[in-house]
Amino acid sequence: MRRLVLLAPAVALLAGCAPTIVAGTATPSPPSASTAAGGELPPDPQPGATEDCPYLDKEFVAESNGQHVSKVRVSADQPHPACFFYRPDGKVQLTVRVYVGDAKTATALVNKAAPVDTSNPASDPSGWKGGYQSTDDGAVYAVAKGTAAVIATTNQKQSVKARTVVKKAIAALKL
Template sequence: MRRLAALAVPVLAVLAACSGEQQPPAQTSTQSSAQPPSTAPAPPPPVAAPPLPQPVTDGRCPYLATAVVEQANAQRVSRVRLSADKPHPACFFLRGDGTTQLSVRVFVGEPPVAKAVVDQAAPIATSNPEETPAGWKGGSQTTNGGAVYAVAKGGTAVVVSTNQGQTIKARRIVEQIVSTLRL
């Protein structure tokens, strides 16, 4: 039986060459029809951003003066609230009615997490790509409540959300914060 199988393979190859049609190679008893399981490593799980910061206490924003926010947003700041995040609390600048007119989030950690923070605020799929300040990358977009500008460089992310509909205002605040960060 093995002799017939060994003769059949060359005969089939010659017949296929003569007919001009491609024939799949015949399997011999030494070939296995089962494929070995894939040994490729599984892709790493997606990196998640930390939970969104929440205001918990009154204070002074370490990255941004109240006067700068008032000038950029053209609204008076009645109060500044800070998150419990240490050593980089998020800052929430409130209007007279108690709603947030502008928030600042600074994240310092691992580069993939910084990128996830930016993507959480300004998703790659829906935002405009941004590269300002120089060396920083992220996105900007208008939102239902205003606009957001979010960028990262290495393990640092800066996210500014404003109740104003223009991303340029948020970008100017980001530029101000980046110029004063001491990391």
């Protein structure tokens, strides 16, 4: 009983040391796996408007990926939206994401898509570096150069299809 009496003031004192949330202040969020040198990566693009991809022709994609393209949707990202190419059953067959910003984020996006530890090294086109690999759903080819990154994911297991599309996007955008 005596110990309780002695501990009561200490417990009361410590209770006042608990963190206080003040209205109007941001609460810290847990660390994210998607950080680039301490900063957050841009969110994954989402399909938006149904319209042509500004840097890839749907006939080229159909020929390169080996599937008919029934529809193309683009994200709201500017100035280079991500392009989503759909097959006739309504499922996405190929996606191309273009990022232009800072070099650390470009590299981090490539490493997120094709992690260095699990992917094969990629260096095509010349001067671009990244990786490619098969995934459960197909394949990915992702490369960065300076402040730019281009990432293609395909529902096909052959990464050469994604590489062909990436090279065409880089050439069309003059990156």
